[in-house]
Amino acid sequence: APLALDAATQEELTRQINDGMSMIQHGRHQEAAELYDKILADFPNHLGALRGRMMASNALKDAEGASKFAQTLGAELARQEAFDPLWDVYQQQQALDKNFLLRTRDQIALSRWLVSENKPLDAARVLREVGVGKPDDPLAPKALYQCAELLWKSCAKPDVAKQMFEYILKRYPQSAFGDQVRAALAAIAIGK
Structure with missing residues (x-):
């Protein structure tokens, strides 16, 4: 289960994640990747940091790293049954890497949700x-x-x-x- 973070810690994490997104937008991809790695060292399943690290890896043309972070993000979203954002992550990563796959059980869970969404x-x-x-x-x-x-x-x-x-x-x-x-x-x- 995700750790319950106090308001100050959550606010600081949000600020750092937003800073990382700004770095990516301004071409500072390696710096953003290092910032997200630092966050993930303390909070390995933090959704915002995982998404940011995936985006930084994609910007650095590191398909293997991007897939790894996308799979970890996908596993956490599937665990939380957050299938709408999981579908978005899956489609985004597939657009960049046609061979991208989630973990098998997460991929099957995503398919069940897609059926429920008609x-x-x-x-x-x-x-x-x-x-x-x-x-x-x-x-x-x-x-x-x-x-x-x-x-x-x-x-x-x-x-x-x-x-x-x-x-x-x-x-x-x-x-x-x-x-x-x-x-x-x-x-x-x-x-x-």
Whole structure:
């Protein structure tokens, strides 16, 4: 759980984070990164410092560092169930690094939120990226199955879902979802 900060500490942190943002805006990216590192040394899950450090890394063209801070920020936002800002962070980082992924469980949680927000195609894309980007992750077959199911049932894309289901059977022949995948393929084949 985040530490409860007294008002003076919170005010000082806010001032430092705003100073860091100003540094980034004025091209002082390394100085901003060092300021955020100092804050994160004392407050490792501080959302403002994580976001600022991610932005500083992006400004420094440090894709690996930016992804690391974006993943940490994403994990903290997911833990707090703050999915609206998590979706923003995810999209921003994806725009800069098309291979960016959150931790698998955070990516799956984000997809559930997107479904609840009536964005099933975005949810399917987020799930697909887990299977494509982390094919050996133990949750990859589940993510791909959920993706195919969304494409089929919520996005009216049975042909794409069929391809995904077939891929699951081929790539993960021992998957716990095998029977469900075969049943879905049979239902798609008869147009259900």
